[in-house]
Amino acid sequence: MARRIYHKKNSFSPKLFKFLSFVVLVALVVYGGRSLYKSFKFNPQRLVENSILKESTFQADVKEIVSRSGIKAYYFEDKTNPIIALSFRFKNSGSAFDEKGEYGISQMAAALLTEGAGSYSSRRFKDILDEKAISISFNAGVDDFSGAMLTLKQNQKTAARLLKLALTEPRFDDDQIRAVREQLLTLLKQQKEFPDSALSLAWGKEIYGSHPYGRNPVGDDDDIRNIGSEGLSTFVKNHLVRKNLIVGVAGDLSEDDAKKLIDQIFGALPESGIQSFVDNAAINWTAREFNLNRPMAQSIATFTAPGVKRSDADFYPLYIANEIFVGQGLTSRLSKALREDRGLTYGVYAYLSIQDKAQLIKGGFSSTADNFDEAKALLIGEWVKMGKEGVSEEELEQAKNYLISSYNLRFASLPNIAETLVAMQEENLGSDFLIKRNQYIQDVTLEQVNNAARKYFDANRLIWVNFNSTKQN
Amino acid sequence: MIKFFKTILTAVTLSFVLPLSSAQAKLFDIEEFTLDNGLQVIVIPNHKAPIVKQMVWYKVGSVDEPAGKGGLAHLLEHLMFRGTEDVEDGVFNQIVSDNGGVMNAFTSRDVTAYHEFIDITRLELMMFLEADRMQNLNITPEAFEKERKIVFQERMQMVENNPTAAFGEMMRRTLWQEHPYARPVSGFPNEIMSLTLEDAQNFYKTHYVPNNAILVLSGDIDVVTAQTLAEKYFGKIEKSDYKNNTEFQDIKNETSSKVLSKALQIETSRFVKSFVVPSLGQDKSLAYAFVLLSAYLGEGDTSQLYRRLVEDEEVAVAVSTSYDFSARSYGTFSISALPAQGVSVETFEEKLNEALEDSIRSLNWEELHKVKNKVLAGLIYLKDNPSDAAEIVGSLASVGISVEDIENYDQNIEAVKLQDINNAVKLLRKAVNVQGFLLPQKGA
Numbered sequence: 044m045a046r047r048i049y050h051k052k053n054s055f056s057p058k059l060f061k062f063l064s065f066v067v068l069v070a071l072v073v074y075g076g077r078s079l080y081k082s083f084k085f086n087p088q089r090l091v092e093n094s095i096l097k098e099s100t101f102q103a104d105v106k107e108i109v110s111r112s113g114i115k116a117y118y119f120e121d122k123t124n125p126i127i128a129l130s131f132r133f134k135n136s137g138s139a140f141d142e143k144g145e146y147g148i149s150q151m152a153a154a155l156l157t158e159g160a161g162s163y164s165s166r167r168f169k170d171i172l173d174e175k176a177i178s179i180s181f182n183a184g185v186d187d188f189s190g191a192m193l194t195l196k197q198n199q200k201t202a203a204r205l206l207k208l209a210l211t212e213p214r215f216d217d218d219q220i221r222a223v224r225e226q227l228l229t230l231l232k233q234q235k236e237f238p239d240s241a242l243s244l245a246w247g248k249e250i251y252g253s254h255p256y257g258r259n260p261v262g263d264d265d266d267i268r269n270i271g272s273e274g275l276s277t278f279v280k281n282h283l284v285r286k287n288l289i290v291g292v293a294g295d296l297s298e299d300d301a302k303k304l305i306d307q308i309f310g311a312l313p314e315s316g317i318q319s320f321v322d323n324a325a326i327n328w329t330a331r332e333f334n335l336n337r338p339m340a341q342s343i344a345t346f347t348a349p350g351v352k353r354s355d356a357d358f359y360p361l362y363i364a365n366e367i368f369v370g371q372g373l374t375s376r377l378s379k380a381l382r383e384d385r386g387l388t389y390g391v392y393a394y395l396s397i398q399d400k401a402q403l404i405k406g407g408f409s410s411t412a413d414n415f416d417e418a419k420a421l422l423i424g425e426w427v428k429m430g431k432e433g434v435s436e437e438e439l440e441q442a443k444n445y446l447i448s449s450y451n452l453r454f455a456s457l458p459n460i461a462e463t464l465v466a467m468q469e470e471n472l473g474s475d476f477l478i479k480r481n482q483y484i485q486d487v488t489l490e491q492v493n494n495a496a497r498k499y500f501d502a503n504r505l506i507w508v509n510f511n512s513t514k515q516n
Numbered sequence: 517m518i519k520f521f522k523t524i525l526t527a528v529t530l531s532f533v534l535p536l537s538s539a540q541a542k543l544f545d546i547e548e549f550t551l552d553n554g555l556q557v558i559v560i561p562n563h564k565a566p567i568v569k570q571m572v573w574y575k576v577g578s579v580d581e582p583a584g585k586g587g588l589a590h591l592l593e594h595l596m597f598r599g600t601e602d603v604e605d606g607v608f609n610q611i612v613s614d615n616g617g618v619m620n621a622f623t624s625r626d627v628t629a630y631h632e633f634i635d636i637t638r639l640e641l642m643m644f645l646e647a648d649r650m651q652n653l654n655i656t657p658e659a660f661e662k663e664r665k666i667v668f669q670e671r672m673q674m675v676e677n678n679p680t681a682a683f684g685e686m687m688r689r690t691l692w693q694e695h696p697y698a699r700p701v702s703g704f705p706n707e708i709m710s711l712t713l714e715d716a717q718n719f720y721k722t723h724y725v726p727n728n729a730i731l732v733l734s735g736d737i738d739v740v741t742a743q744t745l746a747e748k749y750f751g752k753i754e755k756s757d758y759k760n761n762t763e764f765q766d767i768k769n770e771t772s773s774k775v776l777s778k779a780l781q782i783e784t785s786r787f788v789k790s791f792v793v794p795s796l797g798q799d800k801s802l803a804y805a806f807v808l809l810s811a812y813l814g815e816g817d818t819s820q821l822y823r824r825l826v827e828d829e830e831v832a833v834a835v836s837t838s839y840d841f842s843a844r845s846y847g848t849f850s851i852s853a854l855p856a857q858g859v860s861v862e863t864f865e866e867k868l869n870e871a872l873e874d875s876i877r878s879l880n881w882e883e884l885h886k887v888k889n890k891v892l893a894g895l896i897y898l899k900d901n902p903s904d905a906a907e908i909v910g911s912l913a914s915v916g917i918s919v920e921d922i923e924n925y926d927q928n929i930e931a932v933k934l935q936d937i938n939n940a941v942k943l944l945r946k947a948v949n950v951q952g953f954l955l956p957q958k959g960a
Contacts, residue, residue, distance in 0.1 A: 085602045087615070090640055090641045090644060091638055095640070095744070096637050099636070101565060121564060123900075124896060124899050126897065166818070169816075169817060169818045170818055173889075173893070174886075175893065176894030176897070193897065218827060221830070225830075225833045225856060229854055232783035236782055236783050236784070237678065340676030341673055343677075372612065372618075372619070373597070385662065386661070386663065386668075387669070388666075388669050389670040409669075409673050441610075441614055445614065445615075448617075451567050452616070455567060455901045456900050456901035458900075
């Protein structure tokens with residue numbers, strides 16, 4: 044039948060038909076073969092699906108524990124190596140809380156707590172740390188005063204004893220105060236030498252004005268010269284107290300041993316102390332540009348806009364929007380526009396800065412003067428576009444894939460895990476956060492991201508603080 | 517480095533990362549095999565979490581660049597992200613990102629390394645990508661132009677914008693003279709802008725071959741799986757008749773140089789003294805002695821120089837020593853310090869030399885035992901993070917250090933005798949060296 048119709052309509056001879064059928068067959072084989080070949084060739088998703096490396100049943104089992112003396116902590120057991128990592132934080136004890144006339148005291152205390160305690164001189168204290176491979180360190184952030192301990196399982200008792208002494212009976216000997224003072228004064232000078240740190244100080248003043256966040260986080264030259272053992276002891280008494288304490292412990296120890304360890308270290312701390320209060324930063328968000336000149340090879344730009352608290356409903360949507368705007372890797376909109384497509388800069392970045400008294404989106408880039416205006420204009424263009432148009436479904440999917448698939452990387456090291464346990468408590472995320480987190484990311488909708496983009500990527504609230512290069516290349 | 521992050525700018529300096537074990541049987545529990553095409557594969561199992569770090573180390577770095585082609589090895593490192601026939605420009609980064617990987621690369625004097633830190637379920641895909649770009653790199657002229665600009669901006673940002681970097685480069689030139697270690701890895705700005713696509717292609721074709729590379733897999737993987745996958749993805753790449761022709765000049769002149777540099781933006785004085793000494797590959801027993809000598813003299817604030825110059829005599833705010841033994845050619849022993857304010861160059865030099873002599877004189881059996889313990893006590897921490905372990909092992913293996921020597925590091929340190937240290941000191945006294953001060957321009 045078909046043949047007859049063909050014959051009639053097209054006057055095709057059976058011979059020609061046979062020939063054409065052959066041609067079609069060959070074409071089909073070639074086309075099909077090519078598709079088949081292509082399907083063998085390279086398809087990232089198929090490669091992952093067909094991989095012999097399958098997903099394991101890895102679960103980050105974090106427990107909330109309470110020691111006999113009543114100290115709450117998060118605990119994570121890992122017996123891969125005979126190591127124990129402890130992280131802790133004293134809230135509201137960082138540099139922003141340094142009292143007038145004592146700017147730099149939290150930094151000095153952080154450096155001095157391991158410089159001798161109880162009956163141990165500085166040298167004896169550090170010799171024991173060396174012999175037993177125990178690491179004890181302190182750090183004064185802007186909001187909090189934090190610490191960390193890393194020890195072999197076999198040396199945990201010694202480590203606990205030394206850390207307890209450092210927290211409760213630091214010596215603050217004159218010689219050690221003098222050495223640390225010189226180091227901090229040197230640090231203050233070095234901040235001026237490097238364009239990044241010098242700009243960071245100018246940025247702090249422009250954004251925060253007279254708020255404590257606008258001060259040099261290292262401290263004040265005159266104050267550092269005047270701080271002595273009495274002030275330092277008062278700092279310890281008032282800040283290193285149980286009321287301020289958050290603890291995370293990870294590694295090769297049982298739940299019971301973790302509780303005992305926590306009591307050994309922190310059990311004797313006073314319940315509370317006298318502390319000052321720091322207001323939320325009142326930032327003037329009028330769009331503006333503050334330019335400084337400096338003779339250097341590249342100009343450096345920073346941009347700042349209002350951000351969100353970790354507990355805000357906009358947190359995940361904005362986090363994802365920023366990931367798409369200029370996240371990790373070189374695939375973000377800004378990395379493509381400024382770097383990959385045009386070679387204007389080595390790198391452009393932005394992150395959500397979440398501190399207790401201020402939340403920002405902060406970013407920047409550097410480039411030679413001939414590229415600077417173009418790069419900055421492109422960045423502003425992308426910023427405005429993000430605010431107006433938001434992101435696409437595909438971009439959202441890609442960002443979620445990255446954030447979810449990269450999640451397990453945070454379990455690489457015990458000190459990092461211990462630090463995560465502290466952060467989880469500080470932000471009230473709950474002990475099951477590590478299990479739920481990927482779902483939180485998955486649940487974010489396109490509408491939520493685009494609402495957040497509209498709200499926060501606002502060109503009328505974008506502040507630039509820049510160093511302009513005055514050197515000709 | 518291909519990518520710039522505000523916070524991640526770590527350099528793998530071995531004297532720093534190998535600081536801290538009681539006598540462990542093996543340092544990392546490494547498994548090792550070699551494919552028929554010559555690719556060495558190192559597996560470091562760590563099953564703490566379902567993650568893995570893949571690194572591909574090519575035994576080629578800036579020392580292998582032709583004359584006048586400074587920055588070529590580094591530019592090629594960047595171009596390796598610019599596409600192959602199957603994976604077009606931009607797609608590599610997108611695939612790694614879509615799969616939650618954290619990737620980067622770096623170039624040093626001796627080696628170039630590429631790495632992806634990733635969930636174990638995505639490792640095969642990453643192995644495909646690395647194997648692909650080992651053989652199929654396809655750089656378009658447009659991509660080349662863009663990447664050369666990026667590399668130029670990197671030099672501007674990391675070196676030219678750093679007020680201490682010019683001093684560092686001058687110190688290296690003075691120390692290494694005709695030796696290829698004298699040249700900066702980044703290349704000079706005019707060199708970078710004169711590099712061509714052909715230069716990059718030739719460098720790639722010559723050096724990027726399986727028998728000049730090491731694959732390191734560190735994390736939640738066993739050696740059997742690693743072998744299956746390495747064969748599958750890298751096994752088919754053809755071996756080349758590769759021979760590295762780079763010549764390292766002997767450093768024979770017993771020169772001792774001094775550099776005095778003043779810079780406008782500098783506010784605090786800095787001191788550095790560097791010595792050309794044997795690397796681990798050149799002389800094992802001396803190398804382990806130098807490891808201990810450095811730890812004894814100036815690593816940490818329990819060290820001799822720190823206690824004397826910073827705590828007792830107050831002529832420095834900080835002082836430290838380091839020994840870089842991981843090199844294809846010579847190693848470097850360095851002393852760095854921040855002289856205290858008001859201390860003259862002459863006084864500092866005199867006090868340092870006295871402290872060095874006294875410290876060396878007081879090094880006895882008991883002190884040696886103490887410093888060995890300090891070096892060995894915490895080695896087990898190196899097993900904690902699979903990413904760090906990959907970097908440490910790869911950086912050593914890629915300059916020719918055997919897996920056996922890496923695994924037996926603690927025993928080799930244990931075996932050092934007082935006489936070995938004395939030999940190291942003797943060598944240091946006549947070693948080629950450069951001493952430099954970087955001082956503030958104003959008021960000086």
